[in-house]
Amino acid sequence: MAEQTPESVTPVTFNLDGRDVTAKKGDMLIAAAEQAGTYIPRFCYHPRMKPVGVCRMCLVEVDTGRGPTLQPACFIEASDNMTVVTDSDKVKKAQDGVLEFLLANHPLDCPVCDKGGECPLQDQTLAHGPGETRFVEEKRHFAKPIALSELVLLDRERCIQCSRCTRFADEVAGEALIEFAGRGEHVEVAAFPEEPFSSYFSGNTVQICPVGALTATPYRFAARPWDLEQVESTCTGCAVGCRVAVQSSSGRLTRLLGIDADPVNHSWLCDKGRFGFEGVNGPEEGNDDLDIVDPRRRISEPLVRKGGELVAVSWGEALSTTAELLRDATKSGPEGVGAIGGAQLTNEGAFAWATLFKGVLGTDSMDAQLDDGLDARHVLGLPRATMNEAAEACTVILLSGDLREELPVLFLRLRESARDAKSSVIDLGPRASALSDLAAVRLPSRPGDAHLIARSLGGDASAVTQLNGHPEGRTFTDDDLARARHLIGEDGTGVVIVLGRTSIAEDASFVESAARELHANLPNATFLPTLRRGNVMGALEMGLAPGILPGRTSLEAPSPQLRESWPLVPGKAGRGTAEQLRALAEGSQNALVLLGADPLIDVNDASLVARALHGSAPIIAVTGNGSPVLAHAQVILPASISYERPGTTTNIEGRVSRLGQKMVAPGLAWPDWMIAAELAREFSYDMNVSVVGDVTDQIARVAPSFAGLDAALFDSARARDGVVAGSGGSLAVVPALIDPMATPGMTSADEFGLGSFAGVVANEADEQTTSPATGSTLSGATLGSVAAPEVPAPDNYSLRLVATRTLYDMGSTVSSSPSLQALTPNAVVMANPYDLDRLGVKTGDRVRLRTETTTLNLSVEADTGVIRGTVALNVNVPVEGSEVHGNAVASLLDSTALVTDVRLESL
Amino acid sequence: MSAFSPEMRTRAEQLVAVYPQRRSALIPLCHLAQEQEGYLTEALMIEIAELTGVTPAEVRGTVTFYDMLHTEPVGRYVVSVCTNIACLLAGGQEMLEHAEGKLGIRAGGTTQDGRFTIEEAECLADCDIAPCVQVNSRFVRTTTTDALDSLIDELSSGDRSDIPPHGTLIRVQRSVGLVADPKEVEAQRTKVRLADSKASS
Amino acid sequence: MSVTDAPKIVTQRRHYDDSFTQERFLATGGYDGARKALKMTPPEVCAQVDAASLLGRGGAGFPAGRKWSMLRKADLAYLVINGDESEPATFKDHLLLESDPHQLIEGAIIASFALQVNQAFIYVRGEFALGLERVQQAVNDAYAYGALGNDIFGSGFSLDLVVHPGAGAYICGEETSLIESLEGKRGFPRIKPPFFPAAIGLYGEPTVVNNVETISNLPWIISNGGDAFAALGETPSTGTRLFALAGHVKNPGVFEIEMVKNTFRDLIFDPSLGGGLSRGGSLKAFIPGGVSAPWLYEEHLDIPLGQKQVDDAGSMLGSGSIVVMDSNTCMVRAAWRITKFFSKESCGQCTPCREGSGWLERVLYRLEHGEGRIEDLDLLLDLCDNISPGLAWPPQQTTICVLGPSIPSSIHSAISRFRDEFLTHIKEGACPHG
């Protein structure tokens, strides 16, 4: 919850239906009355958007001293000495009148309407509407549903012109791809013929449509509301961790709705999170006929390769085979094995696997990031900001990839505050992003430059001189720099640095060095890491990275409780992803465990991956869906995935929240923690856990940053929406009422006995339970000051590559969900028009990208958002006509290179 | 490639420059587009969107709000007959029906040869010469069905050079610009833009 | 009673064939008022307009001086002149735009100087092709003459004036919708509060919106003094006013006559003005201030043409247009056509206006075509009541702008006064007037 400024809490007192009630100054009557227990009917009003007062359903009598008049409660601020009447005959007649007008032209197709049963219009009509229609005229007719995009359909006859969807697109998402067309009775929602409503956020319009006008193709007619069952959970599509209501019918997931969690997603979801559930359902039939490399296939039984073929075996056999392989591999030392992945695990799964590897086998070679993230000690050690703090910061420094592509709902949150000029954004990204338009200053960093820009911000003139030395000159003016410095202030108070990888084709050390620089110069600034994959933060918190142990502690300084609980602690730091792959290629690592990751898709150095997989080391994959790497696996252990397993997850801000289980995992799949626990038994270690809550409790006991976050907490209402960061650990409980008009179709939480859990921020509970001895050992101070490496400017014929990510990629969520997969774009090179002119190519041309070792043929597009001297290219998307299967762009990248320079040649 | 002809593109840019905020030029640009093509093609709407900094959907949203802007082709001559109250009292409805009969199309329709479109108009503000008829937004002041017939005949045979083809609205262009110090004007406009970008979004 | 002898203020040049040219304008005292104003201080100019008690001529009749005084203090402010004239049977601004565009520009200079505004717009109805051309030509001439642009007449005051064409939407006459339209958007009226564009208007800046006729009065007021203007008519309805007379009268047209001192009877029947009914018969009803106004009848003919006087009679002077309907008029048809207009022109934001207007129109169409039911009369009135609770005048509203509550005026008037005519339609299954 927002820190409240004194003005915004000044109460006002007004008279509501004869009683005096108080409200926050600035609250609209509709919200103030609701707070006081009086619900005023509405259609166009949505609590997360600006009111427009067009449907007129919320008319009430308001008297400010000049006599009562009918006013829309959604557009009148509550003020002192106001008299408001919501239940007079006059109000009732006006509201009934509006309802009757809305119904006049509304089709009577409730029985076949997707919204039937959960439709606010239907509900209002049943509650207050006229029994019989007085409208005997011919109703308005429109051709039946039209597609606004691949995902959203519009039935214009049902539309009540509330403008929620068009306002969402313009105001919240910032892309007015749908807008009203026509006038008066003929007003309809429309996309431009050649430009469909292809927004990453389109599903939200379906969620907030108060009638059945907008429907989503993935769940159209999938279920009737009364067959639906619902559980609350957290989306692990990315590391924002949006709160979701997960609904299913007849054993299949049918729909996800965003819960209005104030600290997190404000009820919004991105389409990837909303529609990505198809991969959980798997194919409706014929699952086992799908090839093991097909991401749509669900893995439902343990498989062991025998004579070249994968054969279904019992869990017992699978576990003993796995243990055998691991034992073999560690004969000459624990570093013989390593694990890659873990971002798909629950916190509990991550902890159990860390226990097995680090505490039982004694190897430190675990890495939940796939060589495209940031050093875990930076992520865990730098002072952290919450999303609300970032959204309310005076100044936000963006040193990250395009958030709309990587962490979509974080983008919405930051966009809102930049849009309303609540915070000023300083954008250091190498390429204009969806937030750049709203940025106060842009100081674009070229690959290899981030640390120099950070030093420039700190006032280091030599860094500015160094940037001047680039053949294309500096990317910003003295004025820009002065403005940015002014916005940052002296010590970084009120500054949040949004920190992530600006390019995958650039070594992480530049951004990390920039972060250290910023931290040193701005001691009061806080950081919000933008690591992207589902529960990557939970995996890091649980120690799935070289050199660290659960609870933000380092290998050198484990918590006493951990030392007591684990049989051993690795003696030396292990390998990260690229190092493990190299060791596998060279034969110095003898086995690889894949925790839900697929290097063929996720690792951006194709030749390294190829070399690693062609070695003889066995690969053991723990996974829930098919994927290309499984063709190389010796053992496949089926794990339950999202919405099939209870437990907890951790988001970018460190918020730990509950995962709800709605589905039963197929066949013999087990929860991730259980697989590790059972394997540990094979090594004679009993983790002493029988249900997931036992693991949660163990984490709370041994991981300092999770102190106090035990299973009982997550079962209680204390972990509800409304935890105030910085409240000294006291968990404020603000029960969130579900407004059926804000998100029609969301079942009231109470029916299931669960509150709207939005989770707690790790560390927030520290004060209650943590004793200093068990404290985290990672901090900004332990980062040291390693200088960033120097890179020379590219030669005159080369352009420096900025490798970026896109939301719809070839990752498992998208490729296992047919609706989304259809939206994955092909790779296109983007370059500044100036460079294209220079090279004599134009948008649409085919070009060859050449590095010293590879070439790739692609289409090119001019983009002024790409700075001169660089080209931008999305990783992990298909390349049209490419021979390479999988992540073709990765063939250009070399994990040992500091930066990647490419030549662009016209074909 | 511009959907506007080079000359029109220049005029379009001049129009954009006249306003403190470029979106304000949207409707004038639509008139310009109609002067060129008779209606708003998708390509022109996309170009207007670029010129005014909005999405094509927003351009179309605005266009479809206004009666004079067309997203489908209309005739070279748009004959508008007012049937609103003052004209109704003077036989406007009958005049409209007469025109429909004469051209063999219903209001809202266009003759096959693409020459005429008939529109039923709301009050055109020339109520003393009723029923009021306009061709391409020019008051033609034909108040009898006979006069209307001969007008249509004249238009058909090309005798009415005083009435430019549909779309050409203002033949007088702004020829003299602001004499004020351009820097001062620019500074003022920047201020609005800043204030606006804060207020409007 | 005979028509009073007052000076022609805004139509003084009307009788010249070349009244719209700069030559004629300059030869007939053009820019005298502006030159005089530019030598005064802005507050002095405002004081003259206050003294004149100039009521807005766009429809609401709000005093211009008061509106100006509400302009929020800010670095930037705008003047927007409303020439969208689309209220049915209103055609006086059309006359002014075509016959005396320079007078309007002079008024714009005076108003802009008084308000210290450097950017003004004239929003001209798109269907006025000739008017647009004349005003644009006049603006070009004025720039060349030094009356617009930088340092006007050496006064140090600068003004840029942009002629902006509309594109055909009645609602854009409503001032906040006009602003949206001028911003390149759909013409959706803005919700209140803020109640006046003077607080937040064009581009979010304080803006004064005045009607063409209102602004055209300024040159005379400054030249002759606010008191001279106030001496005409009777406070608060001072000066002369343009009345657009249409319908069943012998001489329809625009007449500039003194306010209050003349009556509806003078306007409709005086030989120098309306000249009486065109087809004989008797007067059945007249609509006094645009079709948004409730109708008046025979017994109201002697009401003086003053704002307050007409308000007191339960209607309004509005846009100053009068539609005369004689005894041969079908009132069901009249009410239907007016309702059809509102239905077509509703912007579509507010449910009661959007849906109500269409519903009412369909019911009236049925009635007029002989397919009415007796219960339709109560239905019509009840739907009207749901748009404008109580059906009172001035109206209460359930909508954002006053287009909504304008819809019931004609229906309520027609049913209240001519119920029998509706019943005949129902009983005979056809319109008795054919």
Ligand SMILES: Cc1cc2nc3c(=O)[nH]c(=O)nc-3n(C[C@H](O)[C@H](O)[C@H](O)COP(=O)(O)O)c2cc1C
């Ligand atoms: C539906 C509607 C239509 C209007 N149309 C016009 C119009 O065409 N011309 C006009 O000057 N004012 C019109 N107005 C009044 C304007 O909102 C505004 O009050 C007026 O332009 C102010 O100018 P004034 O103060 O000089 O009268 C209309 C108002 C409404 C509610």
Ligand code: SF4
């Ligand atoms: S009352 Fe009618 S015209 Fe006015 S804003 Fe509402 S819908 Fe639009």
Ligand code: FES
């Ligand atoms: S007008 Fe208030 S909720 Fe729609």
